[in-house]
Amino acid sequence: MHQHGEARKRGLDMNACSVNHVVMARTQGSHAEITGPKVRDAALRLFAEHGFAAVSMRQIAAEVGVQAGALYLYTPDKQTLLFELMRDQLVELMEAVRPCLDGPAEARLEAFVRFHIAFHHARLDAVFIAYMELRNLTPDNFAEIEGLRGQYERLLQDQLDMGVHDGAFAVADTRIASMAIIAMLTGVNTWFRADGRLSLGDVQEMYWQMVHRMVSVGGTVSP
Amino acid sequence: MHQHGEARKRGLDMNACSVNHVVMARTQGSHAEITGPKVRDAALRLFAEHGFAAVSMRQIAAEVGVQAGALYLYTPDKQTLLFELMRDQLVELMEAVRPCLDGPAEARLEAFVRFHIAFHHARLDAVFIAYMELRNLTPDNFAEIEGLRGQYERLLQDQLDMGVHDGAFAVADTRIASMAIIAMLTGVNTWFRADGRLSLGDVQEMYWQMVHRMVSVGGTVSP
């Protein structure tokens, strides 16, 4: 227990940490279970606000409430911290989208549109980073992230392909249409805020109508 | 002429600069007329490739072929260099779009769609910076850039409003539709390259068809 002298001086038992995560601020002690996630949260927020290259490890440490050196207990370096934030965001995205891939073509596409808007709105910072910080990845890390992004884009294209095959959709080029739809949906994050004149449900509905018109046979939307 | 000793040693006359801008590399001399634009070009390319915060003034200087200190003859600081690149891009955009704002509603919208794709494709680096480096502007500079962006977005919304008023378009919410269309069109820059399977004209045509379907009355596109 010699390494926790500071905590003892303040009358805090180290074991309180594992029992109750709502602990007071302190300047020393062992907090691995909460510090790890805090490092990731702080990095996410700061990278999104200022950009990866503009944020120093000292800034992240200050946000977490530790000294810079302590961050290296949770990440081997700054690059890996960025990469893991991006990878986890995309892995979560791929897992969360799965339930949208069942049913008839039109229902699947509607589910995808509504899902994409809601998921991305709930993760403003992570989405922003995943789209903006590609330049700051090492070549290996970039390749892995691009692979995951490609998988997601491909999901939408596959749905359009199946809908065209069924005769449910009329799309000249499903690759172009999928890129157009994803760009349009992701763009919601640049302007939509929950406290504005429209609810998220309003926005989902309007975007679904626009996408529906875009892909419907003869440009006609059945009632 | 004492300041041009190095140039003389190489058998180059300083006056050749003002007569013929195609000059050999040299390590010293006066090149204000060409160095200014070269600084901006180098900054544009490097900011687009690595991001504003990740690029040093030394890198820009090396790209131009001068020492870092010399850059400060052409910009008061790095921030102003970024701001002016972004502002000039948006001012050019606002001037170039004007010819698209004449004629009947549908023709205007088609012209806008084709223009946006072509203009942005011709300025990959400048567009990339104008969309990605907003975070790195000081508050004053950010406000000015956002104002210009807002003006451009408003142009499209006005066209949709007029088309709806004429009965040419049916759009539930012209603000949302204009944001969706701009995001969709700007997204072309993330994947389209002139040496791919599609020509720029193909892409313009397909995007116009998609936008046309999106805004047409009853979802029906007249032949």
Place this chain on the structure above:
DNA sequence: GTCTATATTCTGATAGAC
């Protein structure tokens, strides 16, 4: 107009005390 040299501050990352 450009160079060299420099000031000041900050960077990512590590070593060792506790």
Place this chain on the structure above:
DNA sequence: GTCTATCAGAATATAGAC
């Protein structure tokens, strides 16, 4: 597990030689 102290290098920007 965190802190303090530190290394080696790089950052922006400026001053003065030429």
